């Protein structure tokens with residue numbers, strides 16, 4: 001199995017789940033967006049080797065040689081730029097990198113004669129949904145260049161899958177991954193100031209920052225703050241293992257939501273972390289963040305039924321594991 005972006009937060013947890021399920025793992029990562037070292041910990045935790053290659057997934061020749069040299073039979077393509085705000089400022093970087101790497105990986109797979117492809121998509125393709133929970137059949141319409149790259153890659157996958165029935169393509173639409181492996185030894189460690197809620201709450205809990213800025217409390221939600229479907233990263237990565245197994249018997253293009261199916265508000269998340277840590281998390285209500293939506297919650301019924309996959313970990317568990325990973329990886 002080749003995992004592009006395998007050294008990142010979701011990539012390293014995916015490598016762990018794949019190794020535990022008996023797969024071999026090759027990671028290709030350029031380390032622009034993550035710290036080094038997570039995959040060595042994954043090898044240590046599983047007692048199995050991860051082949052770690054430094055390089056860029058936009059390089060089709062490199063990807064093809066990795067596939068051939070390591071006898072790869074399937075690719076999970078996670079490598080991407082992922083900051084929504086940055087994508088608005090630097091759209092060309094996002095289109096060049098995210099579309100370029102997806103096309104390069106598909107070109108390399110075709111040239112090498114391997115056909116099983118899993119893609120890290122995002123609930124962001126739904127834009128501001130008409131209603132929640134959101135099924136895969138809902139209208140899509142991403143609201144920023146980052147989301148558009150996910151949407152456009154899904155279109156590319158659909159068209160490529162239709163062109164040759166050897167392709168087995170699965171797009172997994174992630175909701176909001178949080179938490180960490182129970183060991184706490186691999187963590188979400190964004191480079192620079194966190195954009196996302198959980199890493200920000202963790203920074204305040206560990207004293208790196210003074211308070212959480214809560215982006216708006218005037219949304220049409222129960223407490224006025226934004227509601228999201230936070231999914232434990234271990235549940236999320238187990239969804240990839242299930243998708244790969246499902247693909248063995250299904251050709252064509254499939255799309256699945258990977259979410260919990262229930263919503264948690266910003267304030268509820270802060271309260272959950274306070275309960276787990278016993279700390280007070282100072283926060284301040286500030287203006288809405290441009291581009292944010294009120295609510296985004298998955299309908300995971302299709303993945304439950306077709307992949308035989310369901311989440312098993314609670315939001316409290318995710319908070320406890322995120323907190324545990326802060327202390328276990330500190331320093």
Ligand code: UFG
Pocket residue numbers: 082084122123124125147174175176195196197198200212213214215216225226227228266289292
């Ligand atoms: N929030 C705050 N303060 C912060 C950070 C976030 O109040 O410091 C709020 C947001 O307004 C939102 C919620 O917390 O209501 C979650 O925000 P995140 O930034 O953690 O996550 P988003 O739902 O905005 O974005 C995530 C991913 C994107 C992806 C999107 C939809 O980061 O990559 O889900 O799938 F596109």
